[in-house]
Amino acid sequence: MYLSIDGIQKSFIGENKQPVTVLDNINIEIDKGSFVSIVGPSGCGKSTLLYIIAGLEKADQGSIRISGKVVKNPGPDRVVVFQEAGLFPWLTVLENVTYGLLIKKIPKKKAEAKAIDILKMVHLSNYINSYPHQLSGGMKQRVSIARALVMEPDILLMDEPFSALDEQTRMVLHKELMDIWKKTKVTIFFVTHNIREAVLLSETVIVFATRPGKIKEVIVVPTTGDGITTDSVTLHTEQRILAILEEEIEKVLKEEMGDDYSFKTNHLHRNDSGDLGSHI
Numbered sequence: 712m713y714l715s716i717d718g719i720q721k722s723f724i725g726e727n728k729q730p731v732t733v734l735d736n737i738n739i740e741i742d743k744g745s746f747v748s749i750v751g752p753s754g755c756g757k758s759t760l761l762y763i764i765a766g767l768e769k770a771d772q773g774s775i776r777i778s779g780k781v782v783k784n785p786g787p788d789r790v791v792v793f794q795e796a797g798l799f800p801w802l803t804v805l806e807n808v809t810y811g812l813l814i815k816k817i818p819k820k821k822a823e824a825k826a827i828d829i830l831k832m833v834h835l836s837n838y839i840n841s842y843p844h845q846l847s848g849g850m851k852q853r854v855s856i857a858r859a860l861v862m863e864p865d866i867l868l869m870d871e872p873f874s875a876l877d878e879q880t881r882m883v884l885h886k887e888l889m890d891i892w893k894k895t896k897v898t899i900f901f902v903t904h905n906i907r908e909a910v911l912l913s914e915t916v917i918v919f920a921t922r923p924g925k926i927k928e929v930i931v932v933p934t935t936g937d938g939i940t941t942d943s944v945t946l947h948t949e950q951r952i953l954a955i956l957e958e959e960i961e962k963v964l965k966e967e968m969g970d971d972y973s974f975k976t977n978h979l980h981r982n983d984s985g986d987l988g989s990h991i
């Protein structure tokens with residue numbers, strides 16, 4: 712197996728100074744070149760797991776292995792794309808994308824040629840000399856994806872990368888990400904609140920239970936022979952995930968709302984975009 716997440720356990724110190732288990736014995740095996748999404752209620756530990764894979768957070772127990780080798784620290788083989796693009800405002804698009812390569816001592820000409828190629832892939836060729844404040848939110852996020860891809864990572868770790876974008880922009884970026892994935896064969900580990908996004912993009916959706924975060928169900932998104940997911944399959948898979956999550960969200964609301972809890976009489980609604988952001 713390519714990326715092995717093996718027995719990951721993680722606690723943080725909670726408000727009452729006691730350790731709170733956030734991730735409990737997480738085991739996931741991911742094939743090279745696959746696209747895996749994680750969905751789950753807010754606070755179930757999705758981002759924490761992503762940061763542990765990135766080497767930005769340490770697990771209390773368990774290991775992350777890539778091609779059999781244990782990884783503990785950040786490395787160029789794993790690059791994170793965050794919800795906010797986090798670009799350097801004083802650098803142009805091209806300079807933002809070449810930044811990591813120059814730090815790696817790649818000659819400037821070579822770095823720029825590479826960055827221009829990647830910027831073409833995310834359809835930003837006409838904006839290489841623009842500054843971040845001159846770009847829309849979707850364009851900034853494309854720069855952020857280009858900045859990650861230019862490092863040629865083996866694994867792209869995406870933490871709700873499109874959740875701050877409007878629906879139309881999000882749809883365009885979905886298409887671009889699918890094209891990039893097919894072209895580069897990069898392995899993608901994608902955290903999202905948006906069930907439809909997870910179903911549309913990934914081959915496998917891992918549904919997390921919460922408090923502590925555990926794997927509740929692993930759903931392989933059914934596709935036709937040519938890798939296409941039909942609308943009816945998408946809808947059916949979304950509904951299946953929603954049904955699994957409903958129980959988890961109910962658990963969270965009960966804990967948080969106490970006496971005001973009225974979930975049973977006020978059923979969970981998925982909005983037209985499939986986003987459950989405010990609910991989960």
Ligand SMILES: Nc1ncnc2c1ncn2[C@@H]1O[C@H](COP(=O)(O)OP(=O)(O)OP(=O)(O)O)[C@@H](O)[C@H]1O
Pocket residue numbers: 723724733751752753754755756757758759760904991
């Ligand atoms: N550095 C930290 N110190 C203390 N507690 C933390 C820390 N990081 C995360 N937590 C807690 O761990 C739990 C899981 O957080 P995490 O961000 O991984 O969840 P999530 O599933 O990604 O949530 P969301 O979907 O809302 O982003 C939360 O209760 C959070 O408050």
